[in-house]
Amino acid sequence: MDISGNTIFIPGSTSGIGLALALELRAKGNTVIIGGRRAELLEKIAAEHPGIGTVRIDTADPASITAAAEEVLNRYPDLNVLVTMAGIMHIEDWHQPESFLASAESVVTTNVLGPIRLIAAFIEHLRAQPDATIVTVSSGLAFAPLKVTPSYNASKAAIHMLSESIRLQLTDTSVKVVELVPPSVRTELLPGQEENELAMPLDEFVAEVMALLEAEPEAKEIQVERVKFLRHGEARGDYDQVVRTLNASDPHAR
Structure with missing residues (x-):
């Protein structure tokens, strides 16, 4: 993916990684449109960051x-990059179904069906572009589980394999598939995570992601150094140790 000159839609980007990445991509000379559910928040972001486009979207709602x-493509017919950023994370206790079922269903709807539906909505347009990219967002937890977030872990493992599979299918098109693999980052994804000293500072994460995108325009996965401990445990042969360390150190697992 080229670092500049694109028209990029990032749903689920009114805060956290999505918004920080949108602003950096805008600064690199891209046209950037962010999407979110709350109209007042979109208006606030547009006022604070002139030039950022906004579109209201609920990625849990197919309609x-x-x-x-339809709105994005009407307003921005040169769109050539879709970043399926939207995602939620819930702590779950799987001892009793009443304590996890609704949570698990909402996580799968947002984290798995959301990206699938987004890709379905844009793929014909992207295929018609001379150079296009779909950026999916998985997680280090796709490769090593945090015990208190089973549905999130599974949803991100699904996104990893989805990315691998559609990349193979789309090799006969102009569409590239790039998987962003974040570690734990200081955002509002879980309560208290913004203050978690074990999580990567948001500005450091986005700066490293931008540097990797610029240095490796043909990369299939974007892995900052901090995520490699989780991402490659099985290949290194220390998967069990990785899982123990993750669950012993993360405050949400206690």
């Missing part, structure tokens, strides 16, 4: 995705 895709 909202369809309507947002």
Whole structure:
């Protein structure tokens, strides 16, 4: 993926990694459109950051995705990059179904069906572009589980394999598939995570991601150094140790 000259839609980017990445991509000379559910928050971001486009979208709602895709393509016909950023994370206790089922269903709807529906809404347009990219967002937890977030771990493992699979299918098109693999980052994804000293500072994460995108335009996965401990445990042969260390150190697992 080229670092500049793109028209990029990033749903789920009104805070955290999505917003920080949107602003950096805008600074690199891209046209950037962010999507989110709350109209007042979108208006606030647009006022604070002139030039950023905004579109209301609820990635858990198929009708909202369809309507947002139509609006984006009407307003930005040169769109060539889709970043499927939206995601949620819940702590779950799987001892009793009443304590986890609704949470698990919402995580799968947002984290798995959301990206699938987004890609379905934009793929025909992207295939018609001379150079296009789909950026998926998995997690280090796709490769080593945090015990208190089973559905999130599974949803991100699904996104990893989805990315691998559609990349193979789309090799006969102009569409590249790039998987962003974050570690734990200081965002509002879970309560208290913004203050978690074990999580990577958001500005450091985004700076390293931008540097990797610029240095490796043909990369299939974007892995900052901090995520490699989780990402490659099985290949290194120390997977069990990685899982023990992750669950002993993360405050949410206690």
